[in-house]
Amino acid sequence: MITRTQRERAITHCWELCQKTGVALRDDEIHQIEAADFGLSEFETTGLTILTLKITPSVGIKLIALYPWQACPEHLHPPQGDYPGKEETFRGLWGQAWLYVPGEPTPAPHARLPEHRAQYYTSWREIDLAPGAMHTSAPNEWHWFQGGPEGAVILSISTRPTDYQDRFRDPAVQRKTVVVEK
């Protein structure tokens, strides 16, 4: 869960960072921003804030904002029936982020994880998501990412989102974020 204050701060932060990307935004799009803490109640270190620009039956277009060192926990988008699962292309737009995918582990990765969560991060091939850098994560492939020292904004362009079916390494994760008054 996150508090209403945490959520409001996250939305403001996301909106400010999205402005810094240079991508033209409409004023009403601020209402399409949502904060997710993955049910861990450690939003500032494990969480993200998403401005959804468009969801169609085939495509998702989102801007993902991260606080400094905020991580999106390791997960995959599984197949469902005829659908092979969500394919997701990431492109760095502002700040610095790193994406981690299966493969040869990067010797000295930049990530900084909370110690009590580190065991649930198993993919360590580091992909640079500096502004302009891109990577496509295949359907059903584990991945996670983290913002660098100033945070980051990442463009995510994917096939049909299936967020509530995502599988997470960390068994404590719940996709739904509860917002409490405070």
Next chain:
Amino acid sequence: MITRTQRERAITHCWELCQKTGVALRDDEIHQIEAADFGLSEFETTGLTILTLKITPSVGIKLIALYPWQACPEHLHPPQGDYPGKEETFRGLWGQAWLYVPGEPTPAPHARLPEHRAQYYTSWREIDLAPGAMHTSAPNEWHWFQGGPEGAVILSISTRPTDYQDRFRDPAVQRKTVVVEK
């Protein structure tokens, strides 16, 4: 056909306009720019220049640059086997463009078409593609677009591109652009 000079000028123009969008680009991405004249040899009025950021088997991510009043002729992306055809979401990034789709014709549309081509433009519901504005064109749906007085950059995010199967209203259109020395 277009001349090598026209092509080089178009690539430079596209690159300059893409920089103006604010979207972070890598220097090497200039090599992913292509100019298309649709075989009409009237590139400055009927054509476009595309910076392809990514093509996967499922998704296409492109920046489309238009000269002032340059139009992409009316076309659709037809079904092929199990594939319903390309769905395409347009988002204005810089300048002004208008998209035209089937439906109630807009009374005083902004478009300015070359007279000898106007008969091949039949969809007249005008959609504003100012920066931040979006529209999704369904698979197999006619559409065309044109840049305004300063030209424009449009982000196109689509399902799998099938450019060479596109159907055009204008029977003179050929999708392949021939570049000649001059």
